[in-house]
Amino acid sequence: MVVALQLLLAPISGMFLDGQWDPRSSSRCVTIPRNMALCQGLGYTTMRLPNLLGHESPAEATQQSASWVPLLARECHPHARVFLCSLFAPVCLDRFISPCRSLCESVRNSCAPIMGCYGYPWPRILQCDQFPRDHLIVSTPIPSSPAVPQASCRDCELEEAASAKELLHIFCKSDFVVKLRLMRLNSSASALAKFSLGSRLEVLKHGPLLGGEMRGRLALWLERDATCVGNLSRHHPDGGTFLLTGSVTGERLLVNKAFSWSKRQRHLATAARKWKQHRCRG
Incomplete structure (x- = not known):
C-alpha cells in the first residue's frame, strides 16, 4: 500500500x-x-x-x-x-x-x-x-452522503482464539460468522481478486442477510478488500480454511475478526459446535 x-x-x-x-x-x-x-x-x-x-x-x-x-x-x-x-x-x-x-x-x-x-x-x-462545477457536459454529480462507508485504517489480521468462550462472545457481537475455504486463482492481471471461494461454505450466522446471499457478498469482499485478503493469505499463499466474523453495511461485508481453521486451533471447532445451542446474553 x-x-x-x-x-x-x-x-x-x-x-x-x-x-x-x-x-x-x-x-x-x-x-x-x-x-x-x-x-x-x-x-x-x-x-x-x-x-x-x-x-x-x-x-x-x-x-x-x-x-x-x-x-x-x-x-x-x-x-x-x-x-x-x-x-x-x-x-x-x-x-x-x-x-x-x-x-x-x-x-x-x-x-x-x-x-x-x-x-x-x-x-x-x-x-x-x-474540475468544472456540475453542468450538462460533466458526469453525474455525486453529493456527499452519510451512506458513504467510513473506511478504517486498521487492516484485518489473522488472530489466535484464547478460548471457545471468547469465540462465542465474538459470534454474538458479530452480524455474520462463516467458515470458508479460499483457493488461489491462476495469475490474471485483469482481475483484482487473487482467490476464489471453495465449493463448501458453512454459514454459522447470517445476521441481516438471507442465507443464500452470503456467497455473493463474500465474492465481492474477495475482490474489493485486497488488503484484508492479503493479510489472511500471507502465511497461506495457496489458500486455506478460515473462520470469519464481521458486520454488514448495505451490500458490504466488513471482516472484523479472522481465524485460520486448523487442528491446532481446537477452540474454533468447539465454539462452532456449541454455537448451535448457544444463547447470547443481552
Whole structure:
C-alpha cells in the first residue's frame, strides 16, 4: 500500500485545462487494455488518449493506474473507480465528458483519510478545483452522503482464539460468522481478486442477510478488500480454511475478526459446535 501511494504521488503532466480538453493535442480512441484492472467492467471498452493525466499510450496509462488499485480495494468510496477511470480511461464519445468537481470532492473526502493513514496527502494532480462545477457536459454529480462507508485504517489480521468462550462472545457481537475455504486463482492481471471461494461454505450466522446471499457478498469482499485478503493469505499463499466474523453495511461485508481453521486451533471447532445451542446474553 505504501509503495503504491509513493507511485501515485509522482509528478505527472496533465492535459486538463480549465475543465476542457486541451485543443492543442490530438486525441484518439483505443481499446482499454485487458490488464488495466482499475477500469474493467464499467460498461465501456474504449478510452481516449492522451487521457486527462497526459498519458500518451495505453501501456503508460495502465502502469500508472495500477498504483490506485490498493487504495480502491480499501472501498473508501463507492464511486472512486468511476472518478479515477474518468481520468485514466476517459470514455470515447463525440463530446468529451469531464468528471464533476462534486464527485472529486466526495471521493477525496472519503479516500484522503485512508491515504493519511500511511502519511500521504491527496495528490496535487487531483486537486478538485481544477474540475468544472456540475453542468450538462460533466458526469453525474455525486453529493456527499452519510451512506458513504467510513473506511478504517486498521487492516484485518489473522488472530489466535484464547478460548471457545471468547469465540462465542465474538459470534454474538458479530452480524455474520462463516467458515470458508479460499483457493488461489491462476495469475490474471485483469482481475483484482487473487482467490476464489471453495465449493463448501458453512454459514454459522447470517445476521441481516438471507442465507443464500452470503456467497455473493463474500465474492465481492474477495475482490474489493485486497488488503484484508492479503493479510489472511500471507502465511497461506495457496489458500486455506478460515473462520470469519464481521458486520454488514448495505451490500458490504466488513471482516472484523479472522481465524485460520486448523487442528491446532481446537477452540474454533468447539465454539462452532456449541454455537448451535448457544444463547447470547443481552
